[in-house]
Amino acid sequence: MNLPPVIQAFVLHFGEMGSRWGINRTVGQIYALLYVSPEPLCADDMVDRLGMSRSNVSMGLKELQSWNLVRLMHKPDDRKDYFTTLGDIWQIVRTLVEERKKREVDPTLSVLRELLMQNPAMADEQHAQDKMREMYEMIEMLCGWYDDVRRLETDRLIQLLSLGAKVQKILEVKDRLFALPGGRSKASAEKEG
Amino acid sequence: MNLPPVIQAFVLHFGEMGSRWGINRTVGQIYALLYVSPEPLCADDMVDRLGMSRSNVSMGLKELQSWNLVRLMHKPDDRKDYFTTLGDIWQIVRTLVEERKKREVDPTLSVLRELLMQNPAMADEQHAQDKMREMYEMIEMLCGWYDDVRRLETDRLIQLLSLGAKVQKILEVKDRLFALPGGRSKASAEKEG
DNA sequence: CACATATTTCAGAAATTTCTGAAAGTTGAG
DNA sequence: CTCAACTTTCAGAAATTTCTGAAATATGTG
Incomplete structure (x- = not known):
């Protein structure tokens, strides 16, 4: 070298x-x-x-x-x-995540989906499928989050990251503010999308 | 098999x-x-x-x-x-992330930290160190976020994940609500932690 | 302790991955 | 077209990783 x-x-x-x-x-x-x-x-x-x-x-x-x-x-x-x-460090991270998802996560999801369609022939298979479903749903949830977050512009993303778990607190504050006795508040409507 | x-x-x-x-x-x-x-x-x-x-x-x-x-x-x-x-699927993911961080991210941070202490002997080394610093800061930011998020209870974490990028919107709403003409609002104070 | 049951270690075999040099392929200029 | 400059391919060499059987080690029981 x-x-x-x-x-x-x-x-x-x-x-x-x-x-x-x-x-x-x-x-x-x-x-x-x-x-x-x-x-x-x-x-x-x-x-x-x-x-x-x-x-x-x-x-x-x-x-x-x-x-x-x-x-x-x-x-x-x-x-x-x-x-x-290609691009700055954040773009590099985005590309890495995207490519790894494409190569590792997506194929796993499709295998799981296929296995979950099979008819379980015995109790053990039934249990196995339940565990696979648990895994499938977890991965889907992470992918949904990723799919949202990847669209953010980098400075927004950074803002969100620096916020960390404080988001939780803000949500709590917001919920308190908008809470109407016994009613579906504007806040909770928004939260549920 | x-x-x-x-x-x-x-x-x-x-x-x-x-x-x-x-x-x-x-x-x-x-x-x-x-x-x-x-x-x-x-x-x-x-x-x-x-x-x-x-x-x-x-x-x-x-x-x-x-x-x-x-x-x-x-x-x-x-x-x-x-x-x-050991544990449910979320606990498994936590463990995986924790262990991979320990084995891959932490050593990288410490190598970078060490290399950034060196005195650059030439222009190329100077430039290389700038790029390394960019990478170091990105990793630190991700670690900070992770360190926050890992402490959340699983249902809080799930709640946050389902929210996805909608957090952004909520922040905007909140900023608008708390904004006081020309003043440091309660909201921005909180945001800056 | 002697024995049976289990687990771990480890040297080398087997399999896989990485790396190289030589040959083949590509491309632009004259 | 021909040549020179450059890139890619690929068969097999080299290196690394994984896997195994045999031996060593550990542990509970009588």
Whole structure:
């Protein structure tokens, strides 16, 4: 590896982290390097700096493109392909979540849905299906929330995050304010959508 | 494998999913089987039903215990160890998130913190550190939010999730209600915590 | 303690994943 | 079309991870 120490440490760490997630070590390293680079890099730059084979870099870049994590660019009068990461850190997180959902959560939901349609042939299967339904409903709820939240603009999202659980308190205050004795208040109507 | 078809399909799916996460295939299968079982199982039950070696089951259970995902039990007059999953699905999700944070997010934060202390020796390192800081702050914000939300009781959490982004609207309503011309309102005071 | 029942460890086999160099493919310029 | 510059593919090598059987360890019972 041929990198300044701080960058090398960062790249190595993300290589390790990558291998804990589905992404492999070299893909993690390539991405980390691109993330901290001030300029787009071409494959040969990465070969030099990361010390891996040209073909490995090529495969890694292909995978990163399939994750929508990297953008292909060109420089004028240069036939090489250059790459950069895509968007700011929040956009990166959004993309990561979106892609992982697509690859992991959605297929799981569809397996569960299918299994829940089967007729249980015995008590154990019945019980298993009940547990699967519990899981299915939990995932659906998280997906519904995600589907709402992903549409927020980033500064709204940040605002919401900084609020944390204080939302609860605000809801309580609001409920008290709008509460009408024995009636369905405007607040609860809104809360229930 | 020696399992009813619906359960087998579930177990196989979670095996595959497990291998996309850090968890390996057989550990995923063991957990899936325990999750849908009405009764605690002993290691030999798992050997029978999953068709893997006794030692493999033993190692898998050890790993699941280290993740706090499985509880060891005993039956009266029986020397075998029995195992169950731990808590309802929401508790399981909490545990998973907590453990993954501990193993993946916390170490990353500490690497980043350390790298941000270094003196940049050149422009590229300076730029890299800026990007790392951006990432560090994003992770800190997510952790802060998580730290708030994890304390909520499950039904409060569910309530919050079903609310989704509608929280935003409620905030807007609230801001409008409390807004005093030119003044720091009770609402904004609360929002800023 | 001796024995039977259980669980864990661990060295190496088996399987899977990652990585490489060589060859094939692509593309723009002359 | 031909060449040079560049990228991709892919078969097999290398590395890593997973899995197993055999041996070691632990534990309750008489």
